[in-house]
Each structure stands twice: as C-alpha cells, then as structure tokens.
Amino acid sequence: MSVLSEDMKQRILSYLPRYPSKQAVTLPALHIVQDELRYVPLEAIREIADLLDLSPAEVHDTLTFYRFFRTDEKNKLGRTRLWVCQGLACQLRGCDATLARLCNTLKIKPGQTTADGKITVEAAECIGVCEGAPAVLINDEARPNVAEEKVEQLIAELTQ
C-alpha cells in the first residue's frame, strides 16, 4: 500500500517541469506530504525518493536539515499549526504572555498538539510582521496584533 495518494503523487510530479532537476522537487514534495498527512512518514520518504529518482538517504538528508518537518506519527501536527513569533518587536510587545496564555489554555507545551488534534502551538523565529507585533502565523497566514487578551478568541476561531 502506498502512503502517498495518487493525488499527492500527481501534485508532486506537477512540480517537475518547474525545475532543472528532479532533486529540486524534494522540498515541495515534503511540504505536500506534511500538509496533507500532518507529518512525513518514513515510507513517504521512500516513495518520494522513488518519484524523484533519488536515494531515500538523500531525501532524508534534506528533510532532517529543516526542523519544519515531523516524521513521528505520535508527534504529528494538528489541523492548525500556530506559530507565535519570538522576534524582537514581538518580544517587546508581549509575545511571551501570548504564548504562555495559549499554552495554559490549551494545556500543552510549545511544540505540542492538543488532544483533539486541532491545534499545534510552536514558537517561531521572526516572521517579519513586526508592524503588527505581537504576531502569529496560522499555518501560512500571518495574523497581526495577537496580544494576550485575544488568545481565547483566537482559540475559539481555530477550534470551531
């Protein structure tokens, strides 16, 4: 049984014409898999390697260079990956309190996922939204001005 669905394979292959080498599709492929499965199973690495004519070791090499990817099913991402920026501007505007309130309310530590699998909270390096500090990333989307008191509202939105 294949870990990658036919749809995922096709999406990965659709990247091939964009790049001079198949190897260049490694990161898009890993993103596609993690977006869908919320982690990258080891078997998926083998299948990506197969699609891209690489050795599994090469794909694993790239994957492990980035902390972004998770390979353990027990530690897979929730539906929403919520990054709380730890940049200087956000620090000055209270991001620590935002992160603490998030974690306390959700009863998890940074890096963990709620038991219902809805939210993963992570601390991020500067996400470049300093004008709206303290800021968070909701998956790929930046949300400015998430001060401590807005945390409950945010959680309510994300757990609907």
Add this chain to the structure above:
Amino acid sequence: MSKTLHLTIDDRPVRVSPGTTIWQAARDHGIDIPVLCHDPKMTPVGVCRMCVVDIGTRVLAAACVRECEDGMVVRTRSPRVEQQRRVLLEWLLADHPVPCEREKTTGDCELEFLARQFGIVKSSCDAVASRQNGAARIDSSSRVIAVDHQACILCDRCIRACDEIQCNEVIGRMGRGTFTRIAFDLNDPMGKSTCVSCGECAAACPTGALTHKPITLPLVPESQTQAIDSVCPYCGVGCALTYHVFNNTIIRAEGRDNPGSEGRLCVKGRYGWDYALHHQRLTKPLIRRPEFYPKGPLSRAVKETGPSKPGGIVDYDEVLPAFREASWDEALDLVAANLLRIKKEHGPGALAGFGSAKCSNEEAYLFQKLIRAALGTNNVDHCTRLCHASSVAALLECIGSGAVTDVFGHIRHAEVALITGSNTTANHPVAATFFKQAAKRGTKLIVVDPRRPAIADFATWYCRIKPGSDVAFYNAIMHVLIYEGLIDEEYIQNHTENFTELRAVVEKYAPEYVSPLCGIEAPTIREIARTIGRSKSMMIFWGMGISQHTHGTDNARCLIALCLLTGNIGRLGTGLHPLRGQNNVQGASDAGLIPMVYPDYQPVGSEAVRQKFEAAWKAPLDPKPGLTVVEIMAAALRGDIRGMLMMGENPFLSDPNVNKVRQALARLDFLAVQDIFLTETAEFADVILPASSFLEKTGTYTNTDRRVQIGRKVLDPPGDARLDWQILCDLSHRLGYPMHYDSPEEIFAEFADLTTNYRGLNYDNLGATGKVWPCPKPMTSDGTLVLFGEGFPTPTGKGKFVPCEVAPADELPDDDFPFILNTGRILEHWHTGTMTRRASILNDLKPGPFAEAHPDDLARLGIRSGEPVTVRSRRGSIRLPVLASDSVTRGSIFIPFHFREAAANVLTNDALDPFGKIPEFKFCAVKMER
C-alpha cells in the same frame, strides 16, 4: 590544443593543464598538502578546509577544489596557512575520542596523524562532550563495520564512496549544525539498512567513525603486517587486492588499484577470505574404509533421508567415519592403480576428469594435460559447461573467438549498454559499480530480464520479458533496426556474412507479433531498437540468464547478430561481453579444460593440432573430442564412465538434476576427489586428496576482461595439504607419464608457448596489475582491450549472422507443475557454498536457503512470506522458506542454488542445449505447496 598554465607553488615553477586543482598540481610536483575530506577518486567537495593554501587573496583557498590559474602564486605552508590548519585541527580534535577506533587498531587515523604533525597534543580521552543530541554514539549493528559517530568529522568521504564509487546510495547526512551526523537510509541502524556490506565507506573513512570489524585476529597497524598483493578468489571480475597477514593469518583485505577494478571490492572479496582457516579443512589424504562399500552418500543431507543438522555445511561427524587417514604415497598409489586398472580393462574412454574454474591457469593446464596425455582421453571438462558454454559456442561460431571483445570498464565510453540475463549487482558486484556509474554519467542502460535485477534501478528501460522469450525479443529489435534502416550497412557489407538469411528470418518478428510472446509492448520494442540504432556505441553484457537454456546458444547468437548489425564491435565502448562467472573460467577454458579443444581453443579434431600437442607432450593423444560435464554424468550412470578424477568441482550441487548425479556418482567404480573440504561430491569418493586453497598458492588467473593476473601465496597450506600442481605431477608420475616442474612459472611458460594469445606473457611482465591477452608487446602495453577492429578470426575474416527461430523451453509449466523455476545466485554466496558458507561473515549475512515468489501468487495459495514450503519438480523436491518478492514475475519462483540443505538443482532439468551442451538451469516446471 589546450593551453598550459604557468604558476608557482612554494616558489617552484609549475606547469599544468587547465582544470587541474592546486592540490593535484602540488602533488604531481611532490608537494604534499594535507587533506581530510579529499580523495582523488571522488568528486572534490572542499568541506574540511584542511587543504587551504595562500594564493594572495583575502581568504585562503581550498586546494582540493580551487583550480590553478595562470600566474598564480601559491604558498602551501605560510604561517597564516599553518595557523588556520592548526585551529581547524584543534577544533576537530576537541570532541574526537583519542585514540579513536582506527587509531587503536590499524593506527592510521588521519586526523590524529595530522594533529601529531602539528604538535597538537591531546591526552587520551574516550569520553568527550557528546554532539549526538541524545542519539546513540555507537552503532554496531553491521556485521562488518563498526560505527562511532563521535569520531566522525563529516568529511563526506563515506557518502561519496557509497554514492559515487559503489553507487549504493545508502549513506546521507542528517540534521544540521553541531548535531549533523551521517545516517544510513532513513537513519536506520547500519545492519538493518540497505547496506550491502561492501566496506567501501570504511575503506574511505579517515578516522574511527567507520572501521572494519576484526574477522580473525585483532587488527594491527600495517607496519606490523605482511602485505601481499593478490587477486580476489571469487568472481570473474578478478578484483586486485592486498591481503594483510599477521602471524600466518589474514587479518584484512584491501582493494588494490588496477586498471580493471580500480581498487574496489565487494563483500565477498573484502570480508569473505577466512574460509581457508576453517576447521573443516582437509589436512590428510583419506581412503574410504572397506565397510563403506558399496558406495553411496554418507550425510543425511546428501542421502536425502530426514532433515540434516542445522547449518549448511557437511557434517563431518556423519561422513568422516567412512574414511581413514593415509599417507600421500598410499593415497596416490591407490588413485594411480585404480585409474590404470580401469584404463586397461575398459579403455581410456571409461575415464574422465573434472577440473575447476577456481583453479589457476597452471593447474587447469596440468590437469587437462594429465587427463589427455597420461590417461589418453579427452573426457575433461569443468564448470564452464554450466555457465557460458552456449555463449562460447555461439561466439566461436559467429566471430571465431569465445572471449569478450571489450572490457567491462569501457561501459563508460558506451552511449547505450544492454544488460541481459545478468543479476550484475549480486554476481559481478564490482563490474556493476562501473555500470551504475556509467548510467549516472549518461550511458543509457537497457536491462532485459524476467526477474527484476537491482541494476534495473539505474536503467532507462527495464524490460521484464517472459521467461525464455529472449530470441523473440531480440529478433523483434533486429526487425525494427532492419526495417527502419537503422543498421550499419557499410559494416555489414565489409565485415559480415549471411545477412540475407538473417533478414529473411527476422522478417516475421514484427514487434506487434512478438509483443504477446515476450510481454513487452510493441512501441517499447521500437523505442529501444531506435535508441540502439541511433547510438554511436553500444556494449552488450550478459550472464547465465541468456546462456543457461536449451536454446542458450540461440540467445547468444541473437546478441552477437545485434552487435554485428549495428557495427557495434571493435571500437571503444562497443562489443560483446559475456560476464564470466568464476575467477578463472576464462583462464581454465583458455588452458584447455574443455573436451573438444586443447589450450587456446585449438581443436582436438584437427590432425595438425593433435600432432603439435603430441610432439609437445610426447604422448599419443585421442583424436576424438571428449564428453562434456552433463554427458559424463549420464555416461557414468550408464556405466560407460567408470573412473573419475575431480579437482575442485562439486557436481553434486552444481549440476542439474541432483538425484541423477547422486546415482551416477554412486555408480562410479572409482572416484578420486582433490579438494580443500570434504564436499558433497567427496562423500562418494574412494580417495580424497587434501589440496591447497587459493590463498595458499601462487598462480595466474584470467578474469572476464581477459586480464591475466597473478594470485600470490598468502598462507601456508594446513597440515599435510599440498599444492595442486604438485599433486598432479606426483600422480602423473605414478600413471607412467612423468611431469616435472620447479614452479608454477615454469608451467605457465610451457602453456603460454603452446598458445597464440598468452605468448610473450610471463610472471615478470604480468607484474602487479596483469595484462589483457592478447598482449604482443608486454613490456610497454597493458594488452589489447578492444578486439576485432580489423575483422574476425574466422575462416573468411568476417562475422557471421546465425539467424534463430523461437524455440520453447524443454519443460513448460502445466496444471501439475504450474510455476516456472529460475535458479541463480545471491551476493553473499558463491556457487555450491563450499567456500562462502565457511566464510564466517558471508554465512552470518545469509545463513540459509530461501525461495522468492510473487506476493500475488503467495496470496492466492494462502502462503505467508517467510513460511516454509515444498517446491517440487518432476525430478525431486526441496523444502525451504519462501519470501514474497516483487522482483519475481507472477507464475515463477526463484531459488539460489548455494544451499545444500535445499539444493535447487534437485529440481532443475538436465536437458541440454544442443550446441553448448549447457543444461537448462533457468527454466523448469515446479509446484509449490505448504
């Protein structure tokens, strides 16, 4: 013409061609620049920065990657350079365990050596600040290689050795920063990864991160060992190696540079040599005790009554009581008396000898001389009959020579390479590394095989043809070539004959007609044919999958025709290369261990040739060609062959239809076996003569490339075991035909003189790297790598097309026996396992028999992967676990033939190819049951 660059290195004027790195230029001029990550065999990566030099720029340059420029002024030892190197070494050493495993054993950790050179002293400390981020520092899961991540300096050498040299692509890096480390596959333990234990990474590692585990005695520094240059005793690739010997024991083997193998080794060559030290070595001549007549098998495995004891080797407790020790004189007298008696009573035709492709050219030459001149019969053959006899028959018929026309390494010059019927990564592992490398560099591989070989991973096309449909497939390729005008008409005109006949036969083999026969879509056949036809150069490599059929000769004829048709012969990167199996199957055949030819393929049937050899050997010779291996067994069963001499062959496991062989061996009036172990065949012997192993004698061996190389004595033979050539001389003397030689060199000289191809070669000019025959100018040349640029050694000087029609296999599957059985080999074992099952590492890696079947077939039969099954043919049955494998096609089963406890050849069919007299090992009908 490229320009020459002028520069100075350490004030010395240096001239180099563009593209030369500073490191290489310095080295060529005797200036040593220290390196850690660099190895000239690998792509330079410049990651360690040890080789930095001052070229007057703001930052120092890494000499291993920086190319020379005109007018460059290079300083390799300025204070600035030295300071940077020192700091680097201090940092690297900070978390390096001192001494590391390499330093502790072979004493050659390159980091610690450089540190000492730079006067950096670090007290011994094994416990250093871990940079493993909680992961295990030590990985001892591999049977052959020890991993200590803490000693790793991330130089990438192992990764490049695995990726670029062996092309196995098992090792990568993982993580980043301080916590970066090497990882096997997906960070699996090395022993659980796809690592094939070739050891190239450990050979490349500069520190104690990857080290060879000891096999016999603990490893010691090279200064304490005796280094003996030799060659590998296993396959026809004939890799050059050096054995390091300590206390009359080999402690390790190391790849040695030569133009063929370029220093590479596989698991068998690097780790499989301790068989010679096995406690079961024969050390005394043995004579069968009277109470063990009439003769028959002794061990339960050979008798086939009940299960044998666990473990795959002959149980000496079961067989030794049947023999008593004897003196050499008594044993040899007995052999001679019996052979002479049979000759007198039944004529020389009642005698036969099996030599071995594991023995040297000298031994093969002496053996056939003894059988022919002393016994007076041409009934002398060896296992070439079981591997490439059909290929050789076709080659002799079509192009007048049975040897390869170009060397395997020249695949790098080929635009296209066709690899068919060859599981190269398992059977010619080092040749396979060159194939994989070529594929990575752009050679298009076309792999044709019913069972998917691992080399197919590197192929542009993999064609899973139906078993036995080779002729149809290649005829279709030729059909397209001819009808699309993709043939080399000028070449055909000038260098071939019989083209019209070929065209007439292949006319009906249109791809659309052939597609259902071979299982390959017609457009694919056309596409492959066009690729072949439009390429400038194509090489064809093939193995037993082509030859071991009742139509094996036809298969080979098709491949030869394909080369002739496209003019792909006689040029660099073109030609025919039947990959020879045994280390000396080329040489043993060259030396005349074949019933129809004398040395150098001079026909027995020719009056002039016979007279030449009668004069040289001073004995009357039989003008009638002798019987071949399988024919001799059949004749023994009929009682026509009554006495046999067996040197290093084990037909009990290697010949088809073991049950018939069992009866034939038991029926022999007299059998003498000369071997290093008491083999399955020796259980039927009257006299067993303890011989010397490859490692105990000096002799020449001719590899698949026709490269004649010297294998040198490394160890003393155990006990009273003797050198084979001396045994043969003593026996011959007793047979009334005295042969006297002082050394193998003298035998080689006599043999070479009787040939054209070996003439001029001797131990002096063979030197360390050998010569490729023919070698008319041995003082100055490596030999003739590419043959037949100027026509062929045929009567007309032309190559001949021999068209072939499709013929079915001898035994097709039916309702009772629905599966097709395919037999073959695996990477870790060699033939009947006599050596490899006694080589501790190889036996540990693959301890027992197995069959492979397609998962769908297993599911249909309700059998789980790993479950034991009985596989039965019309000739017998064996029981062994079956593994699910996608590499096997539906409806077929693969079984390696190495394992005596489940001998695949119990099942195989002894039907013969009519030309090559090779049995059909690759095809018979079987059934599989729980």
